[in-house]
Amino acid sequence: MNTHKILIIGAGPAGLETAHQLKSLGLTPIIIERSDKIGGHLAQWDRLFPSSDNAEELLERLKEQVKDVEIKLNSRINHIEKEGDIFHVTLSNNKTYDVSAIVVCTGFDLFKAEKKQEYGYGIYNNVITNAELEKYFKTHQDERIDEPKRIGFVHCVGSRDVKVNNTYCSKVCCATALKQACEIKDEFPDADVYCFYMDLRMFGKGYEDLYLKAQKDFDIKCVRGRVCEVSENIEGKLVIKAEDTLLGTPMKMTLDLLVLMCGMEKAEGVERIQNMLNIKSNSDGFIESRDIFTGLNLTKERGVFVAGACTSPKTLPETLAEARSAAIEVFKYLSIEL
Amino acid sequence: MRPLFDPFVLPFVISMTFVLLYCIIGMIRIVFQLPKEDRRKFLRSLIYPKSALKNFRDLVNDCLLHTKIWKRKPLLGYMHMSIALGWFMIIIVGHFESIAFSPLRGLEVPFMPKLMSNLYLPIFFRYFAIEDLSLKAQIFSFLMDFFLLMIISGIFIAVVKKKKPRKVGLKRVTKFGIKEDLVRLSLWTIFPLRFLAESSMANIAGGSFFTKYLGFELLFGGNYNETLSMIFWWLYSIDLAIFMTLLPFSRYMHIPAEALLILLRNAGLKTTEPRKGYALAEIYSCPSCGMCIDVCPMSEVKDNYKNTAVYFIRNIRKGKRRRDVKAMTEKCLMCGKCIEVCPLGIESLDIKIAQRNKTYYKIKSDFEYLKSQQDYKTTRPQDKAHSPETQQLSNSATQQLSNSATLYFAGCMSHLTPTITRSMKKIFEIAKENYEFLDAEGSICCGRPMMLTGKVNEAKALIDKNTELIKNSGAKRLILSCPICYKVFKEEYNLEGIEILHHTQYINELIENDKLEIDRDDKRYVYHDPCELGRAFDIYDEPRNIIDNIGLLTPGKSDKDMAVCCGGSIGSLTMTLEERDEITKNSIKDLMHNNPDEIVTACPLCLKTFARLAPVKVRDIAEIVANTIN
Numbered sequence: 001m002n003t004h005k006i007l008i009i010g011a012g013p014a015g016l017e018t019a020h021q022l023k024s025l026g027l028t029p030i031i032i033e034r035s036d037k038i039g040g041h042l043a044q045w046d047r048l049f050p051s052s053d054n055a056e057e058l059l060e061r062l063k064e065q066v067k068d069v070e071i072k073l074n075s076r077i078n079h080i081e082k083e084g085d086i087f088h089v090t091l092s093n094n095k096t097y098d099v100s101a102i103v104v105c106t107g108f109d110l111f112k113a114e115k116k117q118e119y120g121y122g123i124y125n126n127v128i129t130n131a132e133l134e135k136y137f138k139t140h141q142d143e144r145i146d147e148p149k150r151i152g153f154v155h156c157v158g159s160r161d162v163k164v165n166n167t168y169c170s171k172v173c174c175a176t177a178l179k180q181a182c183e184i185k186d187e188f189p190d191a192d193v194y195c196f197y198m199d200l201r202m203f204g205k206g207y208e209d210l211y212l213k214a215q216k217d218f219d220i221k222c223v224r225g226r227v228c229e230v231s232e233n234i235e236g237k238l239v240i241k242a243e244d245t246l247l248g249t250p251m252k253m254t255l256d257l258l259v260l261m262c263g264m265e266k267a268e269g270v271e272r273i274q275n276m277l278n279i280k281s282n283s284d285g286f287i288e289s290r291d292i293f294t295g296l297n298l299t300k301e302r303g304v305f306v307a308g309a310c311t312s313p314k315t316l317p318e319t320l321a322e323a324r325s326a327a328i329e330v331f332k333y334l335s336i337e338l
Numbered sequence: 339m340r341p342l343f344d345p346f347v348l349p350f351v352i353s354m355t356f357v358l359l360y361c362i363i364g365m366i367r368i369v370f371q372l373p374k375e376d377r378r379k380f381l382r383s384l385i386y387p388k389s390a391l392k393n394f395r396d397l398v399n400d401c402l403l404h405t406k407i408w409k410r411k412p413l414l415g416y417m418h419m420s421i422a423l424g425w426f427m428i429i430i431v432g433h434f435e436s437i438a439f440s441p442l443r444g445l446e447v448p449f450m451p452k453l454m455s456n457l458y459l460p461i462f463f464r465y466f467a468i469e470d471l472s473l474k475a476q477i478f479s480f481l482m483d484f485f486l487l488m489i490i491s492g493i494f495i496a497v498v499k500k501k502k503p504r505k506v507g508l509k510r511v512t513k514f515g516i517k518e519d520l521v522r523l524s525l526w527t528i529f530p531l532r533f534l535a536e537s538s539m540a541n542i543a544g545g546s547f548f549t550k551y552l553g554f555e556l557l558f559g560g561n562y563n564e565t566l567s568m569i570f571w572w573l574y575s576i577d578l579a580i581f582m583t584l585l586p587f588s589r590y591m592h593i594p595a596e597a598l599l600i601l602l603r604n605a606g607l608k609t610t611e612p613r614k615g616y617a618l619a620e621i622y623s624c625p626s627c628g629m630c631i632d633v634c635p636m637s638e639v640k641d642n643y644k645n646t647a648v649y650f651i652r653n654i655r656k657g658k659r660r661r662d663v664k665a666m667t668e669k670c671l672m673c674g675k676c677i678e679v680c681p682l683g684i685e686s687l688d689i690k691i692a693q694r695n696k697t698y699y700k701i702k703s704d705f706e707y708l709k710s711q712q713d714y715k716t717t718r719p720q721d722k723a724h725s726p727e728t729q730q731l732s733n734s735a736t737q738q739l740s741n742s743a744t745l746y747f748a749g750c751m752s753h754l755t756p757t758i759t760r761s762m763k764k765i766f767e768i769a770k771e772n773y774e775f776l777d778a779e780g781s782i783c784c785g786r787p788m789m790l791t792g793k794v795n796e797a798k799a800l801i802d803k804n805t806e807l808i809k810n811s812g813a814k815r816l817i818l819s820c821p822i823c824y825k826v827f828k829e830e831y832n833l834e835g836i837e838i839l840h841h842t843q844y845i846n847e848l849i850e851n852d853k854l855e856i857d858r859d860d861k862r863y864v865y866h867d868p869c870e871l872g873r874a875f876d877i878y879d880e881p882r883n884i885i886d887n888i889g890l891l892t893p894g895k896s897d898k899d900m901a902v903c904c905g906g907s908i909g910s911l912t913m914t915l916e917e918r919d920e921i922t923k924n925s926i927k928d929l930m931h932n933n934p935d936e937i938v939t940a941c942p943l944c945l946k947t948f949a950r951l952a953p954v955k956v957r958d959i960a961e962i963v964a965n966t967i968n
Contacts, residue, residue, distance in 0.1 A: 115949065118754040162915055165950060229753050231778075239779075252780075 004100040004334050005030060007089055009273060011071055012040025013062060013316060014308025014323045015105035020065035021327030027334070030097060031066070032075040034269070038063060040107050046137035048316060049172075049179040050206035058316075080276040085303060085338055100338065101303045101330050102277065104287060105323070108264040108309040111158025111166070119154060119260055120230040126238050127230065127258045130173070133180055137187075148191055148256035151184055152240060153177045154227050155197040159263030159313075168284045170263030170313040174201045177261045178214045184259075185218045194253070195222045196242055204315065223251075230258060264313040277304050287311050297326040305330055342466055346572045347458040349579035354457055357582045361594045364586075364622075368598065371615035376607050383605035396600045400682070401593075402426055407681045410629070411507045413495060418681075420492030422593075424485040431485065432460035435478045439467060461578070464536045465571055469544030476546070483548035486536075489529045496526065510637070512628035512648050514589075521588040524581040531577050535570035538562070595622035596682055609688035612696060613654060620684045624651045630676035630686075635903040636669065636913075638920045645669045647676040647686040654689065665912070667693045671921070672790060672909025673869040678899045694792025694911075705799045708782065744773040745813040749784060749820035751942035753777075757957070758819050758942055761964035762841060768967050769853045774811070782807075786826035790909050801830055808833060817844050819960065821870035821941045822908065828875065840871060841960050842940045846880040849887055856966045861889040863962070864934035866925070866948070867901035868941035881940055881959055888966050895931035902928050904939075906947030922951050930954070938962055 004027050008015045011033035019029040037043060038059075045055040072091065079090040080102075089097045113121035113129050121127045126144055128136075136142040155177055159170040174197065181193045200222065202208045214220040225243040233239050238255040266285040274280070274287060279299045282288040287310050290298040297305050307326035308319040369377060383389040399405045402423045408415030436459045459466065499506045500522075514522075536545060537553025541562050545554065554560065585591060599619045609617045626648050636642040650666045667690050676686055746766065752758045759775075766773050782804055788797035808816060815837045818824045824840045827833070839847075848854050863885050871877045878898045885891045896902060905921030926948060929937050937956045939945055948956040 117757060117946070117949070120756050123756045123760055163950065231753060231756060231759075233779075241780075 004028065004338075005097060006330055007032065007087070007097060007099040007102045008105055009077070009102065010040065010105035010107055010308075010310075011038045011073075012105060012107045012308065013042050013059075014107065014310075014319050014326075015040075015103075016062040016066050017320050017323035018103050018105060018307050018326050018330075019069045020062070021324050022330060023066070023069055025327060025331045027331065029069055029103075030099070031069060031071040032077070032091065033071065033073050034076050036073050038071065038073070041110075041131075042316070044131060044138075045134050047179070047183065049175040050204065050210045052179065052183070077273060077276065082303075087303065100334055101305060103305045103307055103326055103330060104270075104273065104277070104279075104299075104310055105306075105308050106267045106270045106273065106287075106310040108286075108313065109267045111164070111170075111262040111265050113157060113260045113262050115164055116157060116161075116260075118229055119157065119227065119258070120232070120238070121260055124230065124232045124238060124258075125236065126256060127260065130176055130180065130259060130261050133184070133259050137180075137183060145257060148184075148188060150253070150255045151181075151188075151191050151193045151257045151259065152227070152238075152253070152255045153181055153193070153195045153259045153261060155195065155200075155261050156226075157260040157262050158265065160198065166263065166265065166284070168313065169201060171201070172313065172315050173261040173263055175204070175207050175210060177259075178202075178210050178220065180259065181220045182210075182214050182218045185220065191256075193218070193220045194255075195220060196227050197222060197224060198226060199224075204317075227258075264309060267310065270310065277301055279304055282311075284312065296322065297329040303333065305333075342455060342459065344462075344465065344571075346568070346575045347462055348575075350461065350575045350582070351458050353579035353582035357585055360586045365598055368602075368615055368618050371611075371618065372602075372607065373610060373615070376605075376615070380602060380605040380607060384601065389604055393601055393604050396604060397597060400600060401596055404681065406683075410679060410681075413506045414499070414508075417492045417495040417499065417506070420488045421496070424489035424492065427485045428482060428489070429460065431478065431481050432463055435482065436460040436463050438478070439463075439470060439475060462571070462575070464539070464543040464545070464549075467543045469542065471544075475544070479544055479549075480546040483546035483550075486529060486533060487548050490533065493526050493529060508628070508632060510628065510631045510643065512626045512631065514626070517584070518588055518626075521581060521584045521590060524577050524584070525590065528574070528577050528581060531570060531574040535567065535574045538567040538570050589624070589626040591622045592625040592682070595619060599623040599682065599684075603683070609685060609692050612689050612693040613657075617654075617689050617692060620682075620686075620689065621651050621655045623682050624648065624655070624684055625682070626652060627681065629679045629681060633675045633679050633900070635671060635673060635675065635905065635921045635924065636917075638924045639917045642669065642917065647680070647684070650690065651684070651686060654693070663693060664697060667697075668911040669913055670910060671869075671903050671905070671907040671913065673903035673907060674873040675869075675900070675903070678873055691789065691792050691794075694790075695794060697792065699791075703788075703793070703796045703799075705796070708799060708803045743814040744771055745776045745808065745811060745816045746773050747776045747781070747784075747808075747816060747818050747823065749777070749818065749823040749942075750781065751822065751946075752819040755942040755945055755958065757961045758945075761958065761960040762817075762819060764964045765841075765845060765848070765854070765960065765967070769848050773817075774813070776808075776811070784820075784823040784826050785830065786822045787908055789826060789830065791911060797826075797830070801826070805831055805833060808836065815839065817841055819942065821868045821874075822943065825870040825874050840877065840940070842871065842877060842881045842884065845960065845963050846884050849884060854963070854967050856887050856963070857968070858887070859889050859966065861935040862892050862933075863889050863936050863938045864892050864894050864929045864932065865897075865959075866894070866904065866929055866937060866939040866944055867898055868939060868944050869901070869903055869907065871940055872901055873899055881938070884959055884963060885938060888962055892932040892934050894929040896928055904941075904944040904947040906943045908943070918947075919951065922947055926952050936962075 006022055006027055006029045008019050008029050008031045011031045015031050019031050022029040042055055042059050047053065048055050076092040077089060078092050081088040085100065087099050087102055089099060110131055113119060119127060121129065128144060132142065136145055155173055158164050158166055159173065160167065177195055181195055185191060185193050200211060202211045223244050225245040227240050227242045229241040231239045238258050240253050240255055240258065243250050279301050280288045287306055289296050289306060289311050290300055297307055299306055305326050307323045308314060369380065372380060404415055404418040404422060407418050495506065503511045533549065533553060536549045538558055539562060540550040540554035602616055602619050607616045611617060628648050630647040631637060631643055634643065634646040636645055645666045653663050653666060670690055672687055674687060677683065746762060748759045783800050784804065785797035785800040788800065813836060817839050818827060819841050821840060827838050865881050865885055867878060882891055902925040903921060904925050905918040934954065936954055937948055937952055938959050939948065939956065940959045945956055945958050
């Protein structure tokens with residue numbers, strides 16, 4: 001069995017966990033990663049919802065598990081050729097591998113906030129994204145965040161929005177927004193924090209508690225309605241227009257900081273890999289699984305598996321669970337079918 | 339000389355009398371339906387020498403020569419000209435010929451009033467004439483043959499057009515019912531029958547190269563058969579009768595109606611009612627040629643071609659119930675391309691707006707807030723409410739903007755595309771313009787969306803309030819960023835003494851006056867003409883001149899007046915996002931024809947619409963300029 005090599009594309013949580021499980025099943029996984037570090041989006045994050053666990057600790061655990069696994073950083077796939085059941089993979093450094101299976105763990109990209117020009121990201125200084133706020137929590141270095149008195153969070157930026165062609169829910173932003181709202185309130189106790197949401201989808205264990213805690217303990221004000229327009233006044237403060245749909249009234253507000261909760265989108269460059277592996281996209285643009293019940297980790301192409309947020313937006317626990325199930329699918333495929 | 343009457347003329351005489359009476363009564367009806375003021379204007383325009391001259395010129399150009407069609411599709415132009423001008427000349431020359439060569443013309447014919455014989459003699463002259471070999475007669479018969487040949491050549495093209503529309507440069511043509519087919523068949527056969535009838539007795543009546551030598555000698559082999567000849571004359575007359583009788587109920591009504599439309603239009607009239615007066619003249623003038631089908635951006639989605647102008651007008655004309663017309667009326671994007679290609683220049687958008695005005699909406703507009711709206715809050719810092727608690731639109735006291743002669747009005751759409759407002763601020767700053775940002779803190783709508791839904795009175799409320807505010811400011815210039823606002827400001831506002839400019843015009847002026855120092859780049863730009871700037875106001879050169887100063891301007895596939903609507907237009911009330919996407923993709927394909935690096939436009943709505951689906955960066959012209967100056 002251990003003569004089989006498995007290529008894992010992407011060294012995010014899904015890739016790391018799949019590799020760990022495959023290794024413990026006695027196989028030889030190889031991870032390739034296009035960037036220069038391990039961890040994907042998890043490496044950018046400070047704390048995780050719902051219970052504010054430390055992201056770095058989790059990442060260290062995942063890294064520890066794969067310390068015997070070959071990880072190729074700064075590597076891209078140049079070419080894949082399938083011969084029988086063997087994939088001949090050529091990397092950007094011209095190194096070649098012959099592998100028996102491929103697990104695609106390419107994850108997601110955050111929605112590019114500048115696409116929603118009306119929110120003013122990239123135009124007004126005090127509009128930032130959820131990822132930038134997380135980076136601030138990690139480093140405490142961002143000159144845009146300077147003792148803000150009023151902070152707004154806009155949910156569903158690039159999610160559930162036909163106007164940017166993303167009709168799906170990104171799943172994690174509601175909880176992330178409330179987590180970040182509590183954290184920033186913790187940092188600036190005098191600040192007023194507003195969350196502008198369409199629906200609050202607090203579906204997981206501990207999420208609803210987070211929602212209640214945010215309101216009760218942190219005095220976060222949740223406003224049901226979308227922000228329609230952001231502008232800047234002469235003092236450089238943000239002026240937003242929104243509607244409170246529960247009160248049925250339009251509102252205008254001056255803010256010092258606006259955080260855009262960018263949703264998940266298909267990762268850039270995945271299409272190239274999809275073309276090489278001959279696997280299709282689903283209607284949301286993510287990679288299509290064979291079916292959503294029993295074939296979640298399978299694709300229409302023999303020997304090609306998927307795990308994590310490359311098939312649809314997912315929370316971290318879901319991604320890790322899926323990575324483990326992908327390892328079983330690969331094991332099954334190699335031991336029974338081959 | 340034969341007797342000057344034969345029973346075969348009767349079908350023609352009767353039908354011709356009918357059609358003349360019908361047209362005269364129809365014309366009087368239309369003129370009486372006009373609002374009083376319009377009627378006076380119209381009658382006055384008929385007398386004034388200047389407008390009378392223009393009427394004459396337009397009638398010749400549009401009704402006879404069809405110069406507009408020539409410009410777009412020469413072959414179709416020839417087809418229309420040959421039939422219209424040829425027929426007209428045959429009638430005119432025929433009258434002169436019958437006056438010159440029938441000594442009995444003007445004499446009483448038994449049972450026939452003089453007027454009647456004058457009606458048919460020129461049409462059936464060859465039947466009553468005897469060959470005359472004098473030079474004068476030969477010239478006449480040559481001319482008659484020449485024009486007959488011209489018409490028949492036109493009809494030949496018409497037959498080709500029907501069978502193979504692509505040969506004459508059309509993709510889709512209008513679909514017709516059986517009645518229209520019958521009328522068309524009768525029209526197509528009139529002149530071949532006339533040719534056969536005249537040729538069959540050219541040895542007696544005479545003729546020229548066409549009827550005598552080609553027709554009589556070659557076709558009939560030089561033999562005269564009285565029965566056969568009579569059959570052709572009867573057929574000719576009956577065919578004319580069929581055509582004339584059905585004409586008022588067919589699309590060929592455009593022949594007489596167009597003449598009236600030209601006169602009404604030259605009098606400066608506009609549509610106010612969708613089925614009365616001026617609109618009626620336009621509706622009857624529609625020849626259902628279908629030129630608007632191919633260019634209509636809606637045709638991108640297969641079933642939507644049924645909503646194009648030609649079908650809309652046909653349904654209005656048929657008197658279809660309001661419900662059927664309503665859907666067609668509300669679908670239109672109001673991009674105006676159909677008007678641009680319409681050989682008759684029928685302003686179908688005005689009819690649609692008038693028709694939209696007929697729709698009753700349950701929603702009642704409430705304009706109470708306008709009363710409390712004081713002059714716009716200006717951007718002066720001392721007027722700012724310092725409390726961040728201001729949660730409502732603030733009303734500052736009335737004040738004169740005495741020290742600035744220029745106002746900038748961004749409009750609601752530009753507020754959703756802050757790159758535009760930010761770029762304009764930078765441009766104003768660098769050009770050292772003394773300006774006030776009129777709607778920095780929110781504004782009253784320009785009124786155009788209301789106009790487009792046909793709610794003219796409601797739009798008026800907004801327009802009046804805005805007019806008052808702008809006039810109070812004492813400004814001399816008003817600069818707009820949104821073509822949607824621009825159109826309504828130009829057409830519906832009465833801002834005498836205030837120059838209204840779109841920012842493309844303003845920036846172009848700055849460049850021409852060397853107020854901006856531009857760092858050129860080597861990018862290839864394509865410019866998309868917004869409907870409400872291009873087709874509506876012919877602002878084509880200013881933006882192109884600006885881009886020429888920045889980078890390389892590459893043309894799209896269809897430019898300027900043929901530019902394709904971006905699909906985002908607020909003109910359509912019912913179009914779905916999916917349908918709009920198809921239009922947007924088509925428009926982008928058109929723009930990407932020469933593989934530009936960037937798409938440039940000058941309308942916030944076009945910008946937002948394209949940005950969703952374009953493969954390259956889309957920017958407003960103001961942003962491009964702002965990024966290249968320092």
